[in-house]
Amino acid sequence: MEDFAWQRATSTEEAAAASTHTTAEAMVTLTGTPGDAQATLVKAGGVDLLDLMKEGLVRPACLIDISRLPDLSGIEIRPDGSVRLGALTTLGDIAAHAGLRRSHTALVEAAAQAASPQIRNRATLGGNLLQRPRCWYFRSAAHHCLRKGGAHCFAFRGDNRYHAVFANNGCAIVHASTPATALLALGAEVELADSAGHRRRVALEDFFVLPEADMRRENILAIGELLTAVWLPPLPPSSRTRYLQVAERAAFDWPLAAAAALLDIDAAGICRAARIVLGAAAPAPWRAHQAEALLVGTRISSDTAAAAGEAALTGATPLSQNSYKLPLLATLVRRAVAGAAALPAYPGAP
Numbered sequence: 512m513e514d515f516a517w518q519r520a521t522s523t524e525e526a527a528a529a530s531t532h533t534t535a536e537a538m539v540t541l542t543g544t545p546g547d548a549q550a551t552l553v554k555a556g557g558v559d560l561l562d563l564m565k566e567g568l569v570r571p572a573c574l575i576d577i578s579r580l581p582d583l584s585g586i587e588i589r590p591d592g593s594v595r596l597g598a599l600t601t602l603g604d605i606a607a608h609a610g611l612r613r614s615h616t617a618l619v620e621a622a623a624q625a626a627s628p629q630i631r632n633r634a635t636l637g638g639n640l641l642q643r644p645r646c647w648y649f650r651s652a653a654h655h656c657l658r659k660g661g662a663h664c665f666a667f668r669g670d671n672r673y674h675a676v677f678a679n680n681g682c683a684i685v686h687a688s689t690p691a692t693a694l695l696a697l698g699a700e701v702e703l704a705d706s707a708g709h710r711r712r713v714a715l716e717d718f719f720v721l722p723e724a725d726m727r728r729e730n731i732l733a734i735g736e737l738l739t740a741v742w743l744p745p746l747p748p749s750s751r752t753r754y755l756q757v758a759e760r761a762a763f764d765w766p767l768a769a770a771a772a773l774l775d776i777d778a779a780g781i782c783r784a785a786r787i788v789l790g791a792a793a794p795a796p797w798r799a800h801q802a803e804a805l806l807v808g809t810r811i812s813s814d815t816a817a818a819a820g821e822a823a824l825t826g827a828t829p830l831s832q833n834s835y836k837l838p839l840l841a842t843l844v845r846r847a848v849a850g851a852a853a854l855p856a857y858p859g860a861p
Contacts, residue, residue, distance in 0.1 A: 512564050516573040526553055526577045527737050528706035534560065534643060535728040537569050538659055553577055553737060555599055556635040559642040567652050568659075583637075583739055586611065592745030598637030598702075598738050602690065606631060615743055617752035617771045621693035624756055627763040637738040640691055640701070641730065644684035644794075645765060646674065657682050657726050671830040673767065676837065677793035679828060682722035685791045686729065687765060691715070692790030693754045694741065695798070696771035702740040703732065712742060719795035729794070749783075750775045753850040755843045756790065766791045768836050770823075770843035774811065774851040782806045787823060787848070789840055799823035802844060811852035820845035 520526035530553050537550040551573040554560055563569040577583065583599040588610050596605070605611060606623035625631055625639070648654040648665040655661035666674045666683040674683040699715045718730050732738060746752075756769035769790030775783045785806040787799040802823040809815050820841035827837055848854075 512567075513570050515564075515571050517576065518573060519576045520553075520580060523577075523580060523582065523704050523737055523739060524706050524708050526575050526580070527704060527735050529573075529575050530735055530737075532571075533728070533732055533734060534563065534569060534641070536734070537571060538563075538727075551575060555638045556601070556633050557638075558630060558634045559638060562650075563643060566650060568650070577737070588614065594743040596636055596741040596743070598740055599635045601632055602626070602634050602636065602639060603628070603631040605636065605690070614746060615693075615697055615752065617693040617696055617754040617773065618690060618743070620754040621690045621756075621769075621771065624754075624758075624766075625689040630763070636690065636741060639688050640694075640741070641732065641738060642687050644729065645687045646684045649684065657722075658684070660727070667830065670832065672832045673765070673791070674830055674833055675793050676827045676829045676833055676840075677789070677797050678721050678723070678795075679793070679830065680723065682726060682794060683830060684722075684729075684794050686719065686793070686795050688796075689756070689766065689769065689790065691719075692769050692788050692796045693752070693771045694743075695796040696752065696754075696773045696786045696788040697746070698744050698773075698786070700742045700744075701738055702742060703736045704739045705733075705736050710739065715741075715796075716798070721794050746773075747775055749777060751851040751853070753847045755847050755850070757839050757843065768792065768839035768843055770840060770847045772844070772847035772851045774806070774848065776811065776852060780810045782809055782811055782852075785848075787819065787844055789823060789844070792836065792840060799825075799844065801825040806848065811848065811854065813849065813854060816845045816848040816852070816854060819848050 532550040550571045552571045554574045584597040587595040602622045612619045648656045700712045704710045752773045754771045756766035758764040758766045771788045773786040785803040787802040789797040802819040805822045823844045
């Protein structure tokens with residue numbers, strides 16, 4: 512890691528004005544030099560940024576510390592049921608919040624399964640959403656992949672066990688954020704602020720960027736903008752949510768596959784609305800629209816939950832070593848739907 516200056520921001524506007532690059536734009540280029548040797552980057556928890564710096568993939572001249580800005584922290588459940596999550600709110604705080612567990616269960620379940628307890632108590636929600644891909648070729652200074660300005664994606668002919676099975680044409684990364692899967696199912700929006708104090712909200716689904724739209728970045732965050740909060744809309748009392756994942760280890764690991772489900776079920780047991788999202792499956796959290804369409808208007812049963820799991824795989828293009836993800840994803844969707852509908856997780860169970 513090279514020397515860098517350190518500055519503590521006193522306001523959101525000051526931090527946004529001082530920032531000169533996004534992390535994506537400051538990445539080391541194909542020639543082995545930083546995108547800009549004078550880059551000034553924003554740091555919150557620093558879990559991901561410091562990893563990139565230690566690997567020599569980002570070499571900023573200055574870091575702007577926003578970790579003590581009070582308006583970026585905290586969980587606020589408003590009278591209408593909407594929720595504001597400050598960008599500096601830790602995953603540990605989300606996982607431990609009793610009110611969120613009642614109203615937005617899937618998010619608490621996702622946060623509680625992210626990384627390890629030590630990291631959850633340090634990692635911020637905003638930083639988690641903005642972290643760069645965990646693909647080992649992307650993280651290797653010796654591999655100049657497409658996302659770093661190189662000529663091709665090494666994963667297609669290399670080790671692609673943990674890579675994408677959807678939207679993987681060109682670049683096969685999976686999005687690294689565990690809470691993002693649940694947040695997309697919950698219809699979340701992100702709040703972005705600039706140096707003039709202007710704030711805008713963007714649907715999380717529109718915030719993420721697929722490789723076909725931009726190979727070098729994972730989101731639309733612009734230079735001079737900060738992610739300041741995540742907003743959750745109020746959910747009807749008849750809605751139910753679940754998040755499930757499978758990982759090689761129970762802690763300190765990213766999921767092999769994940770699924771989040773939101774179901775709105777009326778008094779007669781008919782599903783009025785559904786959102787099914789797959790995690791660790793694509794370069795962004797992946798909406799399973801076919802599964803959603805299959806559920807809406809039906810009475811949720813073990814059979815329809817299983818059919819939704821199979822429908823969620825529509826359009827999958829697994830690589831040479833990751834087709835095992837397909838039955839995992841189908842099973843997780845089935846169990847998430849069954850859990851949200853308060854059905855047995857296993858067909859035939861009492």
